[in-house]
Amino acid sequence: MDEIISSERLLGELRETFKSGKTTSFEWRKTQLQALLRLLEEQENKCFQALFDDVGKSKVEAFKDEVGPAKKAVVHALSCLKEWMTPKKVGMRLLLYPSKAEIVPDPYGLVLIMTSWNYPLDLALEPLIGAIAAGNVIVVKPSELAPATSSFLANTVPLYLDNTAIKVIEGGPEASQQLLQQKWDKIFYTGSPKIGRIVMTEAAKHLTPVTLELGGKCPLIFDYSSISSNLKVALRRLSSAKWGACCGQACISIDYVLVEEKFTSSLIDMLKTLVRRLYGENIETLGSISRIVNKRHFDRVCNYLKDPAVAASIVLGGSYDEKRLLIEPTILLNPPLDSAVMNEEIFGPILPIITVKNIQESIDFINTRPKPLALYAFTHNDAFKKRIVSETSSGSLVFNDVMIQYICEELPFGGVGQSGMGRYHGKYSFDAFSHEKSVLYRGYFPDLSARYPPWNGFKMEF
Ligand code: NAD
DSSP states (O other): OHHHHHHHHHHHHHHHHHHHTGGGSHHHHHHHHHHHHHHHHHTHHHHHHHHHHHHOOOHHHHIIIIIHHHHHHHHHHHHHHHHHHSOEEEOOOGGGOSEEEEEEEEEOSEEEEEOOSSSTTHHHHHHHHHHHHTTOEEEEEOOTTSHHHHHHHHHHHHHHSOTTTEEEOOOOHHHHHHHHTSOOSEEEEESOHHHHHHHHHHHHTTTOOEEEEOOOOOEEEEOGGGGGGGHHHHHHHHHHHHHTTGGGOSTTSOOEEEEEGGGHHHHHHHHHHHHHHHHOSSGGGOOSOOOOSSHHHHHHHHHHHHSHHHHTTEEEOOOEETTTTEEOOEEEESOOTTSGGGTSOOOSSEEEEEEESSGGGHHHHHHTSOOOSEEEEEOOOHHHHHHHHHHOOOSEEEESOSSGGGGOTTSOBOOOGGGEEOOBSTHHHHHHTEEEEEEEEEOSOSOOGGGSSOOSSOOOOO
């Protein structure tokens, strides 16, 4: 009860700040974004430490996937802020002559950002950048499963950003549920589809708009014969995305690979050699790989391998170390399609390889499953590319690379169907936290009597 009263009080304070109008000025938004950039520069080592403590990310990985992208996003927002805020003039039809019109981006007001643990810094800051740029007052609720980053944000954000407009509230599911009971003008959620449903249900009670950045199983179509001259690069990209990015605990990581049966053994042989060279020979010598976030998720991933039918499909790895929460890069060949590993988002270092007779069949395989957040295809076959573009549906589609779409500010990032709704990054982040208000300016002349009743041919006269 006390918590509800205190979050109501806190939200009341934030609403007062919004009413005062200070967050809508260009100066305020610019100053806050500059302060956020300063935070990232001055506190870089603390960011690295928190990310290491939470998921064992190395400095290189932490910079490449979290601090670097967040800095890039602030710099981009600062350089585009004026343009994004400027109302867009709209040409009017002759029918409405004389009139002028524009689309004015209005901040929603009070917004809630709930984030996930796997990229706990960047996933909190990317939407925060959009929400500040759009002129909102903001509550960020980091994930309790990344406690070091959560407490870093709670302690550091108030030292740099305007505490009357931006708050970080820590806590677990109970805190999230209490926050969700409040009336928000927008909720931005990153996490699993399961909790996404709870968020949307609570938001519906107040008709609050939501952006849901969810997950799912992201396939990779490996058109082996068409990329034979680029196999080495393709395999390096596959391996670093699957195992070198938070140990497969990434929403746009590769979940499984589709390849033609006849190329399976050479694909697996090459992957085995590469994986051992990049990550070590065995569980004792494992390096350059993050750990699993906690015991619950460690057990969840290991349980996939305990299914005897799945265990029988292991062609590489399969060992784990409970003490260090480490799981070896593991490759499965054709695990049963009705097994849990083929029906749940893996979110760990297991890579199933599924064979198809003809690579074109991959399209049907993908289309009989929920729409993925990302679909990848390694192919040089232009006709096949066209088919994939037009016959599949996914949040994003990338040819010949993996996960690179995340750092491309020009492209919207988001899911479709079960992988989410709404989009962000770059200008799309600004849009995610703005209402596009139509504004129409009219005068009183000329005034045609034909538009007024009575409609029986006689015209009203003043
Ligand atoms: P999580 O457990 O950290 O939860 C996310 C947020 O939901 C947290 O703030 C947490 O406090 C809150 N929460 C947890 N239980 C709740 C409950 N019962 N009621 C209300 N709130 C609750 O994260 P997760 O869900 O395990 O995250 C992993 C999932 O997120 C994966 O499915 C992954 O694909 C997805 N993800 C998506 C993106 C994206 O950009 N689309 C990015 C990262 C992760």
